[in-house]
Amino acid sequence: xxxxIMPILRFLGVFMLQVFVFNALEPGFGIHIMIYPLFIAxxxxxxxxxxxxxxxxxxxxxxxxxxxxxxxxxxxxxAMAIARPPIYNNFSPRDGYDNLKLPTILRMGFRWHLVTFxxxxxxxxLWFFALESFRLDELxxxxxxxxxxxxxxxxxxxxxxxxxxxxxxxx
Amino acid sequence: MRNLIAFLERFKIFIYFxxxxxxxxxxxxxxxxxxxxxxxxSTWAISGTFLNFQNDFIKxxxxxxxxxxxxxxxxxxxxxxxSNYVKISxxxxxxxxxxxxxxxxxxPGKVINSTITRxxxxxxxxIGSSQGVRVGMGVxxxxxxxxxxxxxxxxxxxxxxxxxxxxxxxxEIQPTGIHGYLKWGGTNPQxxxxxxxxxxxxxxxxxxxYTRGGSGIFPKGIPIGRVEKLLPIEGKPIWDVVIKFSxxxxxxxxxxxxxxLMQEEQKKLEANIPAENKK
Numbered sequence: 001x002x003x004x005i006m007p008i009l010r011f012l013g014v015f016m017l018q019v020f021v022f023n024a025l026e027p028g029f030g031i032h033i034m035i036y037p038l039f040i041a042x043x044x045x046x047x048x049x050x051x052x053x054x055x056x057x058x059x060x061x062x063x064x065x066x067x068x069x070x071x072x073x074x075x076x077x078x079a080m081a082i083a084r085p086p087i088y089n090n091f092s093p094r095d096g097y098d099n100l101k102l103p104t105i106l107r108m109g110f111r112w113h114l115v116t117f118x119x120x121x122x123x124x125x126l127w128f129f130a131l132e133s134f135r136l137d138e139l140x141x142x143x144x145x146x147x148x149x150x151x152x153x154x155x156x157x158x159x160x161x162x163x164x165x166x167x168x169x170x171x
Numbered sequence: 172m173r174n175l176i177a178f179l180e181r182f183k184i185f186i187y188f189x190x191x192x193x194x195x196x197x198x199x200x201x202x203x204x205x206x207x208x209x210x211x212x213s214t215w216a217i218s219g220t221f222l223n224f225q226n227d228f229i230k231x232x233x234x235x236x237x238x239x240x241x242x243x244x245x246x247x248x249x250x251x252x253x254s255n256y257v258k259i260s261x262x263x264x265x266x267x268x269x270x271x272x273x274x275x276x277x278x279p280g281k282v283i284n285s286t287i288t289r290x291x292x293x294x295x296x297x298i299g300s301s302q303g304v305r306v307g308m309g310v311x312x313x314x315x316x317x318x319x320x321x322x323x324x325x326x327x328x329x330x331x332x333x334x335x336x337x338x339x340x341x342x343e344i345q346p347t348g349i350h351g352y353l354k355w356g357g358t359n360p361q362x363x364x365x366x367x368x369x370x371x372x373x374x375x376x377x378x379x380x381y382t383r384g385g386s387g388i389f390p391k392g393i394p395i396g397r398v399e400k401l402l403p404i405e406g407k408p409i410w411d412v413v414i415k416f417s418x419x420x421x422x423x424x425x426x427x428x429x430x431x432l433m434q435e436e437q438k439k440l441e442a443n444i445p446a447e448n449k450k
Contacts, residue, residue, distance in 0.1 A: 020225050023286065026421055030358055032288045049184050057191045064198075065218050067286065068293040068329065071198035078195065082188045131199070133290050133357070141358060 007043075011059065013164075014039040019066040022156075030145040031152055036063060036073075037124050038157045040081055041117050046099040049085060056081035069132075076128035083123050091116050105161045118154060125150045219283075219327040223297055226283040233424050240425075244313050275390050276430040278303055280310075280328075282423050287360040291335035294318065296426065299326040309388040309429040315418035316340065316382060316395050317426050328428075333395075334360055334420055342395055343383040344374060344412070350383050351412065353395065360420050362399065365412040372410075374398055380414050387437045389429060 014036045022033045040056050060074030067073070088097075091112060097103075105113050125146045133142050179186065249255065280302075284295035298304050300323045310317040310330050318332035333340060334355050342365055343350040351367035365380065378398045384391030396414040404411050431437075 023284075024229075026287055026360075030288055050187060053184075053187055053191060057195070060195070066222070066284075068284070068295065069199075069289070070202035071195040075192060075195035075199065078188060078191050082184070131196075138357065 010039060010042070011055075015059065015062060017160075018063055023067050027152065029148055030141070031149045032145075033149065033153050033156055034073075034125070034128070035153060035157055035160065036060075036077070037080055037121055037153070038117075038160065040077060040084065041120060042102055042104065044099065044101075045088065045097040045103065049082075052081050052084070053078060072128060072131055075131060076124050079127040080120050080124040083120060087116050087119055102165075104165045105158055106165055106167050110158070113158070117157070118150075121150045121154055121157075122146065125153070219295065219297075219324070222284045222295060226281065226297070230281070230424070233422070236422075237424055240313050274431070274433055276432060278428040278430060280304075280426050280428055282330075282426060283327075285332075285420070285423060287334055287420050290357050292332045292360075292420075293321065293335075294330040294332055294423070294426075296328045296330060296428070297326070298428065299323050299328050301325050303430060304328045304428050305430075307388065308431075310426050311389065311393050311429065312418055312423060312426045314394065315416060316389065316393050317418065317420075317423065319388060320428065330426075332420065333363065333416075340389070340395075341383040341385045342380050344368070344398060345379045345381060347372070347374075347378075349374075350385075361416055363396065363414050363416060365398075365414060366409065368410045368412060370403065370408050370410055374401060374410070374412065376400070387431050387434050390431075 018034065018036045022035055025033060027033070036059055039059060040052070043052055043055070056077040057074050060077035061071075063069075063073045064071055088103075101107055103112075103116075126143075129142045129146050129149070278298060280296040280298040282294045283297045286292045294310075294317065296304070296310070304320055304323050306320050306323055308320045310320060316333055318330040318335075318338065320328055321331040322329040331338070333353060336355070336357070338353055338355060340353040341350055342353050344365065349368055349372055351365040353363055354366050355363045368374070376398055380395045380398065382389040382391060382393045382395065394417050396416040399413045399415045402411040402413060
């Protein structure tokens, strides 16, 4: 029950937050906060790569429909989803991941998130902003946008996790 | 054959990734170059309805400032009314001997979704083809130019705003009336630039920039902004005129779509220009 309902609720929550709240926020300096990569990062560890790619594509697709980006979000979400397994495998703990649990910040810690979710966000944002401008003479501006947005998005995602996930009881 | 299967087996994830990526990117690049349908945009009926719903919530926060803007516009229009003027000398008689014909019609609408941080920014309006909006019509607000209709569906339409790469509106800078093209640099939603003005022309700071009305999309004299500074372009004898937009696109609410009733006539006339002169 919980394994079916909760991901769907999380999917809807991320989608609503992105489309109705963070799309409307304009912090300036070209920053665009995209929190939906958090959903892809928080899929269970043992998730099939095929289903992960499909879910990411679908999530990006419906966000595209609501923000007039014509496929940019789906493309960037796919790029992030395919980069997830190698990065996660690289930073796995010594005795492997607990497949049943979600990789939230409360379980895995801030350091682990910084080295896995951080690069994933950078890949996603770089892909998004590079495709969006699609020209080399704006390279510096694209990079600036990427790093600033990724930084802000990372902080927002950490805060969201602290708000929406319960701390597990220590045994 | 076995090798092929082994190859596919090994790279199946990557092939699936490429397959989905091709779908996404073909959508993206075909929409960027030419709008084909309304499937993937917010003019789609479902997403349009959702965004309208969101707008119903948000619009109350802007009621105050919208009222102020409308009041100011009312005052401006009231000042122009004939009853507002007093005859100075009784000998002069004003004769109404000119017949006027309506040139432009305006359709009021509301912006229900907008972005300003992208390279090309699109606004969604809550009016569509059933209200008479057509692709290519101009859109402006009380404070300034907004953009050009890019795509329409039955009840919604999409505006390609001046905050995009190839907006290229023809503008003129008062009081000299010199004209150039409007560009947007992609960084700051409050500032744009006017290209195509030769460096031997003196421009003053704070001179007003208006639409020129050349292409028949906008009437002449819709405000765009003020000249802020002049930057030289390396290797070219033209200015990069930085202007500050008079409309703050971050808080845009009420807009008007312009219907040019004489567009056909102008187009028919301009079609007579010989082909070699067109560029």
